[in-house]
Amino acid sequence: MTLEAWYMDSSEEDQRKPHRLNPNQPVPLEDLNQLGVFYWKLNADIYEADPELEKIRKEQGYTYMDILSIRKDTLPDYENKLKTFFTEHLHLDDEIRYILDGRAYFDIRDKQDRWIRIVLGKGDLITLPAGIYHRFTLDETDYTKVMRLFVGEPVWKAYNRPADDFEIRQKYVASLKAS
Ligand SMILES: CSCCC(=O)/C(O)=C/O
Numbered sequence: 001m002t003l004e005a006w007y008m009d010s011s012e013e014d015q016r017k018p019h020r021l022n023p024n025q026p027v028p029l030e031d032l033n034q035l036g037v038f039y040w041k042l043n044a045d046i047y048e049a050d051p052e053l054e055k056i057r058k059e060q061g062y063t064y065m066d067i068l069s070i071r072k073d074t075l076p077d078y079e080n081k082l083k084t085f086f087t088e089h090l091h092l093d094d095e096i097r098y099i100l101d102g103r104a105y106f107d108i109r110d111k112q113d114r115w116i117r118i119v120l121g122k123g124d125l126i127t128l129p130a131g132i133y134h135r136f137t138l139d140e141t142d143y144t145k146v147m148r149l150f151v152g153e154p155v156w157k158a159y160n161r162p163a164d165d166f167e168i169r170q171k172y173v174a175s176l177k178a179s
Pocket residue numbers: 068085095097134135136146148158
């Protein structure tokens with residue numbers, strides 16, 4: 001199993017639609033790795049006692065975790081939160097998310113500033129590097145349950161674009177030029 005990703009069209013239609021180009025232009029996992037995005041496929045049915053997840057957490061230092069159910073009736077301030085998540089932003093730390101149920105999209109910028117859409121389903125664990133511009137949305141099923149992981153005390157602060165003056169952004173851009 002691999003991660004599915006594609007270049008997005010530029011239509012203003014509902015953000016929860018797939019927004020594929022016609023013909024579809026897929027983005028292989030190797031290209032995502034070049035952008036600093038990494039991925040594991042796990043068995044979400046056993047997330048509470050999964051040795052594979054434990055191993056990743058230990059190796060990567062993901063000491064913090066919590067779980068969010070992202071659905072109108074379970075997430076307080078749902079509409080505003082979804083607007084915030086879909087506003088292009090970066091973080092000063094890696095964003096690490098593990099989908100336990102449902103589906104969602106992460107959109108990331110490539111080196112030419114084009115949007116790539118990554119679809120995440122049950123069992124997908126993804127890491128986005130600190131400094132990458134990105135956004136998040138539910139798909140048309142309007143539901144996902146996601147584990148958030150973090151190294152140490154979590155910092156959820158998002159800096160909306162433009163945020164080019166941050167050292168972490170400059171470091172990220174430099175890492176792309178080097179690769
Ligand atoms: C998938 S968890 C909620 C979204 C979020 O925390 C974030 O930063 C999206 O980019």
